[in-house]
Amino acid sequence: MTKRISSEEIMSSDSFYRRNLINCLSGYKSLNLIGTQDSAGITNLALFSQVFHIGANPPMVGILFRPNTVIRHTLDNIMETGFFTMNHVTSEFYKEAHWTSARWEESEFEATGIAPEFLDGFKAPFVRDSPVRLACSLLETQTLKVNQTILLIGSIDSIYIDERGLRADGSLDLGSLGTVTVAGLDDYFVGKRLGRLSYAKSDKMPEEI
Amino acid sequence: MTKRISSEEIMSSDSFYRRNLINCLSGYKSLNLIGTQDSAGITNLALFSQVFHIGANPPMVGILFRPNTVIRHTLDNIMETGFFTMNHVTSEFYKEAHWTSARWEESEFEATGIAPEFLDGFKAPFVRDSPVRLACSLLETQTLKVNQTILLIGSIDSIYIDERGLRADGSLDLGSLGTVTVAGLDDYFVGKRLGRLSYAKSDKMPEEI
Numbered sequence: 001m002t003k004r005i006s007s008e009e010i011m012s013s014d015s016f017y018r019r020n021l022i023n024c025l026s027g028y029k030s031l032n033l034i035g036t037q038d039s040a041g042i043t044n045l046a047l048f049s050q051v052f053h054i055g056a057n058p059p060m061v062g063i064l065f066r067p068n069t070v071i072r073h074t075l076d077n078i079m080e081t082g083f084f085t086m087n088h089v090t091s092e093f094y095k096e097a098h099w100t101s102a103r104w105e106e107s108e109f110e111a112t113g114i115a116p117e118f119l120d121g122f123k124a125p126f127v128r129d130s131p132v133r134l135a136c137s138l139l140e141t142q143t144l145k146v147n148q149t150i151l152l153i154g155s156i157d158s159i160y161i162d163e164r165g166l167r168a169d170g171s172l173d174l175g176s177l178g179t180v181t182v183a184g185l186d187d188y189f190v191g192k193r194l195g196r197l198s199y200a201k202s203d204k205m206p207e208e209i
Numbered sequence: 210m211t212k213r214i215s216s217e218e219i220m221s222s223d224s225f226y227r228r229n230l231i232n233c234l235s236g237y238k239s240l241n242l243i244g245t246q247d248s249a250g251i252t253n254l255a256l257f258s259q260v261f262h263i264g265a266n267p268p269m270v271g272i273l274f275r276p277n278t279v280i281r282h283t284l285d286n287i288m289e290t291g292f293f294t295m296n297h298v299t300s301e302f303y304k305e306a307h308w309t310s311a312r313w314e315e316s317e318f319e320a321t322g323i324a325p326e327f328l329d330g331f332k333a334p335f336v337r338d339s340p341v342r343l344a345c346s347l348l349e350t351q352t353l354k355v356n357q358t359i360l361l362i363g364s365i366d367s368i369y370i371d372e373r374g375l376r377a378d379g380s381l382d383l384g385s386l387g388t389v390t391v392a393g394l395d396d397y398f399v400g401k402r403l404g405r406l407s408y409a410k411s412d413k414m415p416e417e418i
Binding site for chain 1 (some may be wrong): 210211212213214215216219220222224225226227228229230231232233234235236237238239240241259260261262263264265266267268269270271273275295297300303304305307308309310311312313320328329341343348349351353354355356358360362364365366367368369370371372375376378379380381382383384388389390392393394395396397398399400401402403404405406407408409410411414415418
C-alpha cells in the first residue's frame with residue numbers, strides 16, 4: 001500500500017519524525033569522515049553524508065553545513081586553515097565513525113580510537129585505515145538563501161587509493177574497497193552489486209559489462 | 210598498496226579516466242529518476258545521482274546540473290513549469306533507469322518502458338513502480354561561480370511511500386524498499402545492512418538498535 005504524506009503533515013509531525021523521514025528521502029548517501037585541524041594543530045574528525053562531486057575539470061567536491069549546528073569545528077577549521085581531508089568509511093570502523101558525532105572534549109581521533117595519519121606534509125589529518133582518501137583545499141563558500149545552509153566547495157589536490165579498488169578505466173570498485181553508505185541518520189550498509197552497465201544508447205538496452 | 214594520484218596527474222589524465230575517477234570519489238550516491246513535463250504535456254524522465262537533502266524544516270532537496278550538457282530537458286522543464294518528481298530506483302527497473310540517459314527523440318517513459326503515473330493532479334509524472342516518490346516545486350536556482358554548475362533547490366510538497374518501508378519513527382528501511390544506489394556513472398548496487406546504530410553519546414560506543 002502507498003501512503004501519501006502531505007507537506008502539511010510533514011510540517012505538523014514532530015521534529016524527530018520529520019528529521020528521520022527527510023534525511024532518508026534521497027536514498028543511500030555518500031558517507032565520508034572529514035579530517036581537519038585548527039591553527040594550533042588540534043585535530044578533528046566528523047562524519048558527513050551531505051558530500052557530492054561538483055565537477056571533474058578541475059576536480060571539486062561540495063559539502064553542506066547546517067546553519068544552526070552549535071558546534072561546527074569542521075567548518076571553523078576549514079575556514080581557519082583552508083584544508084581538509086575526506087575519507088571513506090569501511091565496515092571495520094563504521095561504529096567508531098558514527099561515534100565521532102558524540103560531543104567530545106578531546107579530538108575524535110583519540111576519543112574513538114580511529115587512527116590518524118599525516119601524508120606528504122598536508123595540513124590536515126587522514127584516516128589511516130580508509131581505502132579512499134582525498135586531500136582538499138577550500139575554494140569558496142556560498143550561503144543558500146532558502147535556509148542559510150552553507151555550501152562549501154573544495155578542490156581535490158591529491159587522492160590516495162587502495163590499489164585493489166582502482167580499475168584501469170579510473171573507476172573505483174566500491175564493493176571490493178568495502179566502502180560504507182548510510183540511509184538517514186544512523187542506518188549503515190555496504191553495497192551488494194546488481195551490475196555495471198554499458199554506456200546507454202538508444203538502439204539497445206544497456207547490458208552488464 | 211596505496212596509490213597516490215596528484216592533482217597534476219588527475220588533470221593530465223584523459224577525460225574518460227578522470228570522469229570515471231572523480232565520479233566515484235564521494236562513495237555511493239543517492240540515485241533518483243526525475244520526472245518532468247513541458248508546458249505542452251510532453252513528459253521526460255532522467256536519472257540523477259547529484260541529489261541531496263538541504264533541510265528538514267521546511268523539507269527541501271537540491272539537484273546539481275552540469276553547465277555544459279547539451280540537452281537539459283529536465284532543467285528546462287522545471288524552469289518552465291515549476292514542478293518535478295523524484296523517484297527511487299529499484300533492482301526491478303535499474304537497467305531501464307540507466308537507459309533513460311541515452312538520446313531519445315520521444316519521452317523516456319515510452320522509450321524505456323518505465324510506466325508513468327499521475328497523482329492528485331500534480332503537474333509532473335511519477336514513476337509508477339517506485340517505492341519512494343516525491344512531488345517537488347522549484348524554489349530557486351543558484352549558479353556556482355567555480356564552474357557554472359547550477360544548483361536547483363526544490364521544496365518537497367508531498368511524499369508517496371510504500372508503507373512496508375516506513376518505520377514508526379519516520380525513517381525508511383531502504384533495504385526492504387529495494388532502493389538502488391550508484392557508484393560512479395554506471396555501477397549499481399542495493400544495500401546490505403551492517404547495522405542501525407544508537408544515537409552517539411560520549412559515554413559508550415554506539416550499539417545496534
